Ligand SMILES: Nc1ncnc2c1ncn2[C@@H]1O[C@H](COP(=O)(O)OP(=O)(O)O)[C@@H](O)[C@H]1O
């Protein structure tokens with residue numbers, strides 16, 4: 001269970017998160033949706049301790065994460081796949097995959113990952129950045145799954161990817177849910193979001209404006225698309 005309570009965060013003088021309050025239940029898949037610049041990425045970065053929560057609480061299973069360095073937060077079981085994916089060009093696919101320390105017993109084995117993504121096995125020795133954008137996204141997610149993180153934050157995992165890859169990423173998120181992993185993802189593709197998520201937090205100006213069950217989003221898709229400006 002991941003809880004944010006009245007979180008405020010800044011970049012320098014710019015006040016970005018204005019009392020962000022939300023809770024993602026254990027085993028739930030939830031999304032952050034909202035127009036560009038409302039603070040979705042900043043929310044994930046604040047959970048990970050990359051941006052400091054100046055006020056408010058961030059808790060994982062009731063234990064505060066505020067003030068901990070990012071590597072300690074990761075060791076508590078939080079995995080983060082940033083929008084830019086973070087695949088290192090000087091390392092091979094295999095090295096990228098096995099770079100983060102294993103932090104829990106439930107991490108996916110390399111064998112399971114290679115079964116799930118034959119392309120990563122085929123290209124294991126190639127430089128990570130020779131993979132296509134979609135394959136790099138798979139590698140970035142697989143890397144977090146291998147670490148054994150039980151709560152995973154994904155920032156726009158489908159952005160700019162071909163439909164067939166988007167479909168694969170959807171299957172992967174459903175497999176994560178079936179494994180009991182808690183997922184919080186930023187997603188602009190409403191169709192995709194409703195295919196994988198239980199609930200949606202609509203973010204406006206650094207706050208949760210609405211919390212919607214998936215069925216509500218499906219029923220009100222047009223209204224939401226207007227709200228998101230997409
Ligand atoms: N490193 C940064 N320094 C200063 N301002 C930033 C930085 N990153 C993002 N911002 C600003 O913070 C606001 C929220 O950004 P972000 O969380 O990335 O939005 P979203 O992910 O919802 O599109 C935007 O106005 C953006 O311009």
Ligand SMILES: [Mg+2]
Pocket residue numbers: 040041042083186
């Ligand atoms: Mg963003």
